[in-house]
Amino acid sequence: MPETAAAIAARVEAFVREVVVPYERDPRLGAHGPSDALVHELREKARAAGVMTPHIFADGSHLDQRDTATVLKASGLSPLGPVAVNTMAPDEGNMYLLGKVGSPEQKARFLAPLVSGEARSAFFMTEPADEGGAGSDPSMMQTTCRQDGNHWVINGRKAFITGADGAKVGIVMAKSEATDGTGGACMFLVDLPDPAIRIERVLDTIDSSMPGGHAIIAIDNLRVPADQMLGASGEGFKYAQVRLSPARLSHCMRWWGAASRAHEIATAYACKRQAFGKLLVDHEGVGFMLAENLIDLKQAELMIDWCADVLDTGALGTVESSMAKVAVSEALMRVADRCVQVMGGQGVSGDTIVEQVFREIRAFRIYDGPTEVHKWSLAKKIKRDTLARA
Missing domain, CATH: 1.10.540.10 (Acyl-CoA dehydrogenase/oxidase, N-terminal domain)
Structure with a gap:
């Protein structure tokens, strides 16, 4: 380096x-x-x-x-x-996946413009919940793909697709029902925009930091050349796992930085604002909140580093990243909430980024798997490991 x-x-x-x-x-x-x-x-x-x-x-x-x-x-x-x-996100995770799975030709065509920052990307996996589509459970995927000569034809709807509006590169996940042993989830690289991929609407969400927002997408007879399949047919869930843990952890990294900055702003405010005859920071109710922030930030930082070390061994780190996602997102939510509380009226205004950090981290507790889904997954592992030892 x-x-x-x-x-x-x-x-x-x-x-x-x-x-x-x-x-x-x-x-x-x-x-x-x-x-x-x-x-x-x-x-x-x-x-x-x-x-x-x-x-x-x-x-x-x-x-x-x-x-x-x-x-x-x-x-x-x-x-x-x-x-x-x-x-x-989602570019950081998409670049990581392309770097691991993409062919040399795919990297030259799709990865290079992402690394240079000349293009944005979108990852088309999540589907509308009201139609029974894939969300936290990707096995519920309803978007289909079928081979037609040297092309694949894709149909379906997607939801909460971050950055689709304005993206130049797309990774579309769909399910093949082939009976020759190659059926299952597949991933495809596509150039955007494409008339077969239609943005129905961009959702109004609590967060507002990601270019393009989060869109509902309709895919109607999208034709993709066979050489734009990422990896092999039926291996899509495997590749999703390659992307999943590092991308989940990178969310933790970025929002740790944002929560740390919010804490800086709240601390500066508490050290200059007077109330009831003394600085806010000298009131135990305020000083203790700032002290708790330091503890949560350090614990979250250590959790990030621990999970990163596991991934650096070459392990998928699925369990560890679930633990890190829960611990870090919940800790940072507490930090952001305390920052708003310490700053009072200033904390809920747009005069600083504190209220935005609060909104963004609240959404982060859901994105890349809600806290409850990760806990459920961990509980299943506890049961499985316990029964295996019995």
Whole structure:
């Protein structure tokens, strides 16, 4: 590596604090995320500063997960930081998956523009709940694909597809019902936009940091060349597992940075605001909340590093990432909630990013698997392991 992860993270942090933070009140920030014009402007500045996609190098090599954590936590110090330096979801997870599974031709065509920050991507897996489609349980997938000569034809509907509006690269997950042993989940790389992939609407959601928002999608007779299948037919769930744990953990990394910044803002407020004859921080009710924040932030940081170490052994880390997702998202929610409470009226206003961090982390408790689904999965493992020992 040309420099250590700590040095990369230091440059990313300086860029986020000095260049990105002033954009946090930019009028191009909307309910469905920053506009493409704003994304382009921020990324031009990131390129000039040498911090574009800082965890992936020119030769395609990738920082290990522990070092990625160091860099992504720095990028998350502003909700706009991951957008600016190209460490945001879903692109970060999609780049990781393409790097692991994509063919050389697929990497040149689809991965290169993502790494350069010239294109955004979307991952089409989740489906509408009111139609019984796949959500936290991907085995319920209803989107289908069938082979037609040297093409595959895909039909279905998708929901909560982050960044689909404005994306140039798509990874579409569908189910083949082939009876020759190749049936099952498949993944396809597609160029966007495509007339066969129609955005029905972009949802109004509690979070607002991701470009393009979260869309409901209809896929009508999408024809994809066979050489744009990612990996092998029927192996889609296997590839999803390759992507799942690192992408889940990278969410934890980025939002740790945001919660840390919210804590900085709340602490500064408590150390200058007077009430009842003394600084807020000198009131135990406030000081104790800030102390609890420090504890939760440190425990979350240690959980991230522990899970990263497991992934760096080459293990899938499914169990460990579930544990980390629950522990970190719940801890950061407590941190964000306390920051709002400490700041009172200021905390619920848009004058600082504290209220946005609260909203974003509240959504994070659901995205990439709700807390309850992860606990249920862990409980099944406890039962399975216990019965195996009996």
